[in-house]
Amino acid sequence: MKIPFSEISSTGARYTLNNLTVPCDKRDFELQGPIELSCSLQRKGKDRVVLQGMVQAILLLRCSRCLAGFPFQVHANMQLIYELVDAEHCHLKEVDLSAGELDVIELLEPVLDLEDVARQQLYMALPVRQICSEQCLGICPECGNNLNDSTCDCKRDKKNSPFDVLAALKNKEK
Ligand SMILES: [Zn+2]
Ligand SMILES: [Zn+2]
Numbered sequence: 001m002k003i004p005f006s007e008i009s010s011t012g013a014r015y016t017l018n019n020l021t022v023p024c025d026k027r028d029f030e031l032q033g034p035i036e037l038s039c040s041l042q043r044k045g046k047d048r049v050v051l052q053g054m055v056q057a058i059l060l061l062r063c064s065r066c067l068a069g070f071p072f073q074v075h076a077n078m079q080l081i082y083e084l085v086d087a088e089h090c091h092l093k094e095v096d097l098s099a100g101e102l103d104v105i106e107l108l109e110p111v112l113d114l115e116d117v118a119r120q121q122l123y124m125a126l127p128v129r130q131i132c133s134e135q136c137l138g139i140c141p142e143c144g145n146n147l148n149d150s151t152c153d154c155k156r157d158k159k160n161s162p163f164d165v166l167a168a169l170k171n172k173e174k
Contacts, residue, residue, distance in 0.1 A: 003041065011042070016038040018034065028123070035122070037055045037114060039054070041112065046084075048081060051112070054077050056076070057122060082105050083104055083107065084106075085106045132148075
């Protein structure tokens with residue numbers, strides 16, 4: 001949903017989208033149902049729009065240890081300022097810190113795309129470590145078995161295992 005700055009008033013307006021989907025790269029995440037976005041938009045002068053609201057969605061992420069998919073709930077509050085800049089000065093412009101805590105996002109056209117807003121928020125909400133649980137055992141490097149589901153008979157290097165010590169001794173003898 002694209003909203004031109006000209007439609008945004010200085011008194012503000014609310015937008016609620018319950019059935020939003022955005023294109024996403026399956027290597028990053030998949031959507032488990034629609035995204036919910038609700039926000040208010042308020043025009044500040046000619047080239048600024050203040051956005052306040054929230055995005056929520058359930059994503060399917062892939063565990064980096066066992067490679068299984070697991071659900072991840074996003075509930076992100078947003079307080080953003082969108083500012084129109086002209087392309088030539090975009091990179092030269094100093095960031096205006098007077099806005100305090102608010103993030104200032106520069107736009108080249110006076111149009112706010114709520115799909116883009118939602119997509120950016122989802123990416124920002126992704127956890128740094130994507131694991132299905134702290135206790136995840138990962139997959140067996142020998143046979144590829146998911147060790148959370150079942151064990152296998154492969155010999156694996158386990159730290160502090162007495163078998164390691166024996167194996168090391170045997171190697172020394174060779
Ligand atoms: Zn896992
Ligand atoms: Zn195995």
